[in-house]
Amino acid sequence: SLENHPEHEYLIIIPVDKGFDYILEKSRLPFTVIRKPHRKTSFLSRLWFDNVQLPRYIRTFNADVLISLTNISTFFPPIPHILLFHHPHFVYPESAYYRIIGKSEKFRKNLEKICFRMTLRGSTITVVQTPVSKERLIKYYAPYIKPEAVRVIPHSAIPITPEPARSFTYSYDKNTFYLFSPTRYYPHKNLELLEKIAQKLIDMNISGIKFLITLEAAHDIRGARFLKRISRPPISEYFDNLGFIPTECLEDIYRHSQAVIVQSLLESQSFSYLEALYFHKPILTTDMDFAHVVCGPAAQYFSPEDSEAWAEGIAELKKNPLKLKEMKRVSAARAEEYLVTSEEVCQAYLQLAEEVRLLSKNN
Incomplete structure (x- = not known):
């Protein structure tokens, strides 16, 4: 979307070896690129x-505004600083994730939270993606930020x-009910719940249900262990691991799936919710405030502790095509009401950047 705004010059700073180079290679932006170390591989660097x-770099480039999309950034910005906050771990201290x-x-x-607080102190405006994130940010970080300095700009x-x-090579069975769970392995994604749900379906003698997951064993040792466990019969009958999915193949998988399942313990806004709404898919997800604010009536909500309720809900959808059809209709209506385009998001950020630039200039 920034290509629609060539009136600006951009200094773009991206992490090394994280796939962003591919995007920029195709861009026609007037930009300069600097590559930075990734926080997870080199925290001190x-x-x-x-x-x-x-x-x-900011001074050399003679930048007017800094926009950080990384939750943690410089503690000492030399220019007005817009910070995007989208790391739910910092505002859900009660989450089961920490257990x-x-x-x-x-x-x-804890180290990251300290760095985040110091980043907040130096930011001009902090952007969040939902009203729930705004409420929680103000609640837990009141000493470091003023409510009027928090703005909501949804993701797209x-x-x-x-x-x-393009199509994704996979042999779908017309008699199987497919639930798509598009995520890499992280503890807060709570993938172990899918294993428990599958076991409940086995206990209930319900077959013809398949979870389509997208894990890479090399990404995380815990993910590799999870894949090993679900590869054993009879639970293996309920899973197919598609591995890494190129983004251009996502549409094909969404269209072949009957529903999307998001079992996360923590989210900010989640691409999975937005994509499910975009393709008018029923959503099954955790009964958490971050889910309700995005999905509204387009989802069925379950406790992350109650695998039996999830299994019963899935079984009901499989045997009740009218209910599935109604959930698709509600999902389509929610998409019309809630989703925004990347151009709208881009425009909101550029307007905010101009606002803080003028405010700084007048002060």
Whole structure:
């Protein structure tokens, strides 16, 4: 969408080896690119980059506004700073996520929260994606940010990809009920719940149901263990792992799936919700505020602790085509009401950037 705004010059800073180069190669933007270390592979190097190198790059480029899409950025911005917050881990201290991660991961999250607070102090405006995120951010970080300095700009899943859609090679069975779960393995994605649901379906003697998942064993050792467990019969009959999915193939899988399942313990807005709405798919998800604010009436909600209720809900949808059809209709209506385009999001950010630039200039 920035290609529609060539009146600006852009200094784009991207993490090394995370796939963004491919996008920029096709872009016609007037941009300069700098590659930074990724926080997960080099936390200290990233702190050095954010707080020493980044301010230097900003001054050299003579930038007017800094927009950070990374939750944590420089603590000492030399120009007006718009910060996007979309890391739900920081605003759900009560989440079951913190009961399932290890000590080292908890320690890292505490370090990240300290860095986030320091980033908030230096930001001019903080952008969140939903009103729920705004409420929680203000609740838990009141000493570091003023309510009037928080704005809501939703994310967009339109278009799904700039590339032409293409088919994904997979043999669908017309008698199977497919639930698509598009996610990599992270603890907060709660993929283990799918294993428990499948076991409940086995206990209920309900077959003809398949979870389509998208994991890569090399991405996370815990994901590899999960894949190993679900590869054993009889539970293996309820899963097919599609592996990495190119974005241009997502449409094909969504259209062949009867429903989308999002079993996460934490989300900000979630592409899975937005994409499911875009393709008018029924959604089964966790009964959490972040889910309700996005999906509204287009989803069925379940406790993340109650795998039996999930299994019963899935079984009901499979045997009740009228209910499935009604959920599709409601999903389409919710999409019309809720979804925004990437151009609308881009325009909102550019308008906000101009607002903070003028405010800084007048002060």
